Amino acid sequence: MSKENTGKAFDLKLIKRLVAYTKPYKATYYFVVISAILLAFLAVARPYMLKTAVNDYITDSDEKGLLLICALMLGVLLVEVTMQWAYNFYANLLAQDLIKDIRIKLFQHMLRFKMKYYDKSSVGVLVTRTVQDMERIGEIFSNGFFQIISDFLKIFVIAAVMLFSSWKLTLIVFSILPIILYATYLFQKAMKKAFVEVRREVSNLNSFVQERITGMKILQIFTREKEEYKQFKAINERHKKSWVATVWYNSIFLAVIELVSSATIGLVVWFGGLDAVKNGATIGDIFMFIQLTQMLFRPLRQIADKFNGLQMGMVAAGRVFAILDTESSIDNKGTLEASEIKGAISFDKVHFGYTEKEEVLHGISFDVHVGETVAIVGATGAGKSTIINLLNRFYEIQSGEIKIDNTNIDDFTLTSLRSNIAIVLQDVFLFADSILNNITLKNEEIKEEDVIAAAKDIGVHDFINTLPGGYHYNVKERGTMLSSGQRQLIAFLRAYVSNPSILILDEATSSVDSYSEMLIQEATEKITEGRTSIVIAHRLATIKKASKILVMDSGTIVESGTHEELLEKENGYYRNLYEVQFMAEERRVS
Structure with missing residues (x-):
């Protein structure tokens, strides 16, 4: 260009x-x-x-x-x-x-x-x-x-x-x-x-x-x-x-x-x-x-x-x-259809950088078992969101290997791989269309009654019904007619109705009201239940419930373990983070 x-x-x-x-x-x-x-x-x-x-x-x-x-x-x-x-x-x-x-x-x-x-x-x-x-x-x-x-x-x-x-x-x-x-x-x-x-x-x-x-x-x-x-x-x-x-x-x-x-x-x-x-x-x-x-x-x-x-x-x-003439598409030579993914994830010595000279991930390795919820914490720029991008193959890694169910993700077709992974991002994007179409993205296989049932499951049906036109309410460009918390609830529902094998959440709630935060917390618990989940965690409640916590710093995993295990480490990165960031939240909740 x-x-x-x-x-x-x-x-x-x-x-x-x-x-x-x-x-x-x-x-x-x-x-x-x-x-x-x-x-x-x-x-x-x-x-x-x-x-x-x-x-x-x-x-x-x-x-x-x-x-x-x-x-x-x-x-x-x-x-x-x-x-x-x-x-x-x-x-x-x-x-x-x-x-x-x-x-x-x-x-x-x-x-x-x-x-x-x-x-x-x-x-x-x-x-x-x-x-x-x-x-x-x-x-x-x-x-x-x-x-x-x-x-x-x-x-x-x-x-x-x-x-x-x-x-x-x-x-x-x-x-x-x-x-x-x-x-x-x-x-x-x-x-x-x-x-x-x-x-x-x-x-x-x-x-x-x-x-x-x-x-x-x-x-x-x-x-x-x-x-x-x-x-x-x-x-x-x-x-x-x-x-x-x-x-x-x-x-x-x-x-x-x-x-x-x-x-x-x-x-x-x-x-x-x-x-x-x-x-x-x-x-x-x-x-x-x-x-x-x-x-x-x-x-x-x-x-x-x-x-x-x-x-x-x-x-x-x-x-x-x-x-x-620009060749900038992800290599889609995979032939396997990811039709029965269980959700086991493995990162093995993955190196990646958005530019050739600046590596963001420095050979990280970790495993997520089927049905496990893994929380990722760390400072801004540590590489948390990059993991999400790589799992969906939005970018190509420089070296290493990423596997799902012991199969390299490059071997799957892109469409089948991504159809098994749902993401709720912190910055929710909504189109200038109805809530229903923003949830289904006009997928004819997802019926309105399925959306309503899913909304009831995760506790957002009542909120949607309060809007003029309910599920047919037009949220306008980028969802400006909704609050940030409401937009995130719509994103949770969009992910939930797709029935993914793997769920990825960036569940920041710093700019939402307490009622929306409560609904988001309930939705998080429901949507992660029984499926492999990777959560970029911002709330102590989510971190405590995680099966495992990965602590990242400057593109490397510096610690991993449960909440209790990590707190036991003297001068540990997570313990310091907990004392600075999360203890105030714990006192506020109690």
Whole structure:
């Protein structure tokens, strides 16, 4: 993603990749191509018929012939208009079909990415790639590639008709073409650079706005509104300047084209008129050349406009394909289906680091027996959450081995492995949807009655029923309509209804009220009953009930044992932690 796309208007590799997506829509694709070709030939029919009308019927005062040729011109015009409509409709239809398919493929690809990829990527940039860049890709087909091919073909047809009619007038028009072509070249060179800058600034703006809206509470808590406003103004100003550059180049180019076009028509009229007076050249040729000159320069101007969209589409396509070409998915070569997992867990000399140079876990080893509840305690950054991430294979370990039921977790398919493990995180994420859908995640195998029964089991049914609409209450984005304790109760229920073989809990309750904490404690006892559980423990009650406690410090397990065993160790890490952190809680509870 970091590699900048240069924005070639005709990047053949990108075009080939994009055209490959038209295979399911061959009929539409070929119709658009044929229509573009036919429109190029139809464009010159009316000027030629105008020449015929002037030379053969107007000058000879042939009323019937004039009426007939006008009727034919009207017929050609109707055919051209109908074909133009069909071309526009099906070109846009093809574009929408393509971006739909590419967007689906992109999102499916992103669903398989490692967490490490998202750790390093901006959400705003990824949203830009998935939404706005896709629309730019659509413009390649709806208003770019085919239209440019049609315009080039139209230029060649017009040039051929001109040469066939009058080489002298054609020479006048062609003598001006180098000026147009050179102006177009300079224009495209400037626009290519401008559009790369535009896409960069669009991504920066999207990323900034997305992050600030998500973190608005933090900004207001620390009264950073003025500073963020200033920063937004600066980013928005850069965004505006990048677009103004494209407007500036367009304005200059269009003015030059209009000036040269008018000058050329003037020369055609002047030279053609003199030729008609001196040598008896036909007036019809002059009429035809005036129209053909306008039609010749119009495609050149339109090609420049289409190049703008094509270049932006190519920049967007390059960035989207950069994501599609990114190999950041977890190796899923396992063939075993984890259908009857009992829940025995083993970490054997596991080394891991989120970056190559900074190891987080230094060869840790421990075992969790079937049905056992193991509590993990330690200071922030000790590596507790990393164990959760590795057990679910969100990240790949550097060395060592992790086993479930004496089978290396790499040998299981990812889907079957993760379907047997449920996690309740401290930072609960809820979607802008109903409570029911947040619990089932729209899994059709989990019925509403199953959810209600599970809610009654862990003691959260009454709380849900107090909400408007009960289980169908929309919690809005990230669950903002619920308190932190309520969100965590929903997360407990989501884990419970999945009936996992292994349960992982990060059961922090520092920011919840006493009633929610009581419900969470009851839910914890119920949900861990009879199944293997790993708990990042924050409450003394959970720690005391654990079958075993792992004490972590700086990526190593420094102590393990039961609560009583660990308290017996003089100057032990756990004993010191207990005296500093947990004794106050014990006195408060008693």
